[in-house]
Amino acid sequence: MTAGPAAAADPIKLRVADSFPSGHYLTKLIIQPWMAEVTKRTNGAVTFEYFPSQQLGKAADMLTLTQTGVTNIGYVAPAYVSEKMPHSEAAMLPGSFETSCQGTMAYWKVAREGTIAAQDYAPNKIRLLVAVALPPYQILTVKNPVKTEQDIRGLKLRTTGGAQDLTVRTIGAVPVRMAAPDTYESLSRGTLDGVVFPLDSVVSYNVEKIVRYSTEGANFSSFIVAYSISDASWNALPADVRKVIQDVSQEIVPVACAAVDRQEAETKQKLVEAGVQFTPVSPEFRSKLDEMLKDVASKWAQGLDGRGRKGSAVLAEFRKAVAEQPAK
Helix, strand or coil: CCCCHHHHCCCEEEEEECCCCCCCHHHHHCHHHHHHHHHHHCCCCEEEEEECCCCCCCHHHHHHHHHCCCCCEEECCHHHHCCCCHHHHHHHCCCCCCCHHHHHHHHHHHHHHCHHHHHHHHHHCEEEEEEEECCCCEEEECCCCCCCHHHHCCCEEEECCCHHHHHHHHCCCEEEECCHHHHHHHHHHCCCCEEEECHHHHHHCCHHHCCCEEEECCCCCCCEEEEEEEHHHHHCCCHHHHHHHHHHHHHHHHHHHHHHHHHHHHHHHHHHHCCCEEEECCHHHHHHHHHHHCCHHHHHHHHHHCCCCCHHHHHHHHHHHHHCCCCC
């Protein structure tokens, strides 16, 4: 965008809020470069006030904070408000995809122009700006490694809620729903035996100081990191600014997910150096997990259908979008 209408218009300052600690790798890959590029392309006409670390409110409150204008743009993670954005959980089921980019680009499509856009975003009067699907989650534990299905039974594991709760219950563990920033203290107190986490979040929330063991090569679920803007804030923006925002979002999403995929191997090495022991999932254990988890997606979809929602439809739509993406 050249020095045109946006540069000549009155300055625009937008509030952006999330729950990530300052310096979190995802903010460096997603929202910080996004804000910088929007400001650059509008020639300084659009600037941002950024509030990390739950300064404006808890992660579970970000949808309300965004809807009510406390923040213009919020880190609205669908898993934290699964009762209001249930269709997005199609992207968080176990075994849904192999890499961040495969899951990200599929979600990006369905959440901008498909069932998720119509069923999760439109009714909540928010619009998706940027999103990244995290790599497949592993189980990390404090006291003992997870080598068999018996090792999982009864473990109190942190989950994000919704579909991940169903996954954890299905494998015989006890889901304890909480936002990521609260996991360190809960592990320290023994409220949790472990977490279902992507590796990068282990480091971001200092969990590597407590957990000692991790599965390797499992796929227990994922998580959608998403920033959204309220319809009211979006509609108040000039058309040329909206165009800039759309262009920047379209460009940053694939770059961010590729960076997330690259970082996975680097983070594993950091965890090994911190003393975390990785236990590859054996063929026998994988077979058991596949058997236990094969019905999670169908049960999730049927449960949503039973509530008058579009569970089966969105599951089929998301799987089709995943199949259209390269796995590696």
